[in-house]
Amino acid sequence: MPPFAGKRILLGVSAGIAAYKSALIIRLLKQAGMEVRVVMTDGAQAFITPLTLQALSGEPVRTSLLDPGAEAGMGHIELARWADLILIAPGTADLMARLAHGMADDLLTTLCLASEAPRLMAPAMNQVMWRHPATQRNLEQLSRDGWQWVGPDAGDQACGDIGPGRMSEPEAVAEAVFKVFRPAQTSRSCHIVITAGPTREPLDPVRYLSNHSSGKMGYALAHAAARTGARVSLISGPVNLPTPAGVERFDVDSAAQMHSAAHRLAQGADIFIGCAAVVDFRAEAPAEHKIKKHQNEDSLTLILVKNPDIIADIAALPSASRPLVIGFAAETRDVEHYARDKLARKGLDMIVANDISQAGGVFGSDDNAAWLLWKTPDGQASESLPSQPKARLASDIIQRALDLLAFGETP
Incomplete structure (x- = not known):
């Protein structure tokens, strides 16, 4: 509704x-x-x-x-x-x-x-x-x-x-x-923690694994949250964006660093939004020196291990210190199916799903569309938000999050 x-x-x-x-x-x-x-x-x-x-x-x-x-x-x-x-x-x-x-x-x-x-x-x-x-x-x-x-x-x-x-x-x-019409207490003294941007996982001192995330959506969310009067903590991967006014920013590089900062800031927060595009795997043993290309080698074998699942770990915090947890799902197919699965599997309260297969993609663009899915006392509810500037979309998402925090479901 x-x-x-x-x-x-x-x-x-x-x-x-x-x-x-x-x-x-x-x-x-x-x-x-x-x-x-x-x-x-x-x-x-x-x-x-x-x-x-x-x-x-x-x-x-x-x-x-x-x-x-x-x-x-x-x-x-x-x-x-x-x-x-x-x-x-x-x-x-x-x-x-x-x-x-x-x-x-x-x-x-x-x-x-x-x-x-x-x-x-x-x-x-x-x-x-x-x-x-x-x-x-x-x-x-x-x-x-x-x-x-x-x-x-x-x-x-x-x-x-x-x-x-x-x-x-x-x-x-x-x-x-x-x-x-929004209850004043939903934003006043509310602490919102947001992760944004990509992470980087080093292979050697020169190279790393990462992705195309620009951080624009996460930063738009932080700006929209700050406009409500909330206290906003932004945990940012490496991006080339200015810090939104009224936002406290914590810079990290790797998934492990983001995981540590998220655990420290999320405990006792009111809302946690995992918008960062966290790299799923890292090198088991990054090389101490630059990996050289040898003439007699046509391939390179890397051993990768899973990174910590930040959003799932925050959702699993004890209820006394657990915030309302909102995740993102960037999918290339079966968007609603994977979003419902991720909401249940990771124990989230709401998920924001994007179809990144569309022309122009999502990463780096100024516009975005989203499908919201959240838990209600009777099951689940959803809403589609049309393609629009990320700043406007971010404002809609923050409003839904505040309503969910205030009412237990959006009114």
Whole structure:
């Protein structure tokens, strides 16, 4: 079941070029299982059509306070009571001013006055308008009235200016919505340990066994986890990536080193995510000196031994110190079959499976798709996440992990 199934979002769209972003916001909220109904101001309809948002939300779009059909049953009051959250994206300077003064001169402002639901706004306007003292006074008043905010961001604007006032990206707005409903205790004081990147197993002082892992997925997970406010420990194999802000990084090289760091950090942690591509075998006896190629030898025999199974060992920790354990499965065929087998065989709580046989692969790419499988009190549940930037996919996975930690299964 999607993580926020049944939550009811009333999305208000006001006049601004950023209104086009509301379409993707609806899609992201619907993917999370939320019900979305849309109210548009007159000006908003000049930038995006009600039909577009109706097709995405699956619900009629309301545009008028004086709608005879709806008002026969006091429709605006029913809609105000229906909402679990009112989200306005984009929110213009004009709309902020009217709300700050308690006006109810159209359907959207009337709903805001008639509802007791939490209220969240993503402002969008020219940088001079955002900085204007009147807008800042309205911002302060609305904050005192209980409004929450996402953005605005700074950067290039449609008018050619550069500065604060850009509406936050749809992913950031959706994440702000999710935070309203996510139990605060799931991320506050939560310790998440993540492994990332490849390991290297030396054959001699020059050569080693490894794989194509870039570490991008693990680092994206660490960044997404840190954004929730969690304490994040990242155990990283050799990669060429900067440490995400707010993350404590522990560099390792071999599987044995990663195994030692994982055991030390995972005991007492809340969540352990094994995203690293750990080399399964190592040389039994790495050569002390560089292995030479001799003219009379056409082959080389290496004796390899198994590396420790990091994720299985963490899953086998005593319950008092065992975290929620999430593994990854990169497969070239029968993805679901092998994922179910790995979940059971290694005693995991959730597994993230990737099909690496697709064109372009997964290692080193910026996009990824995944199939999630997790344990529930009644058995197992699963969800497919479409191909998308790894940063967005990582945010979805962290959300599922936090929900699983809070509820024992995703809500």
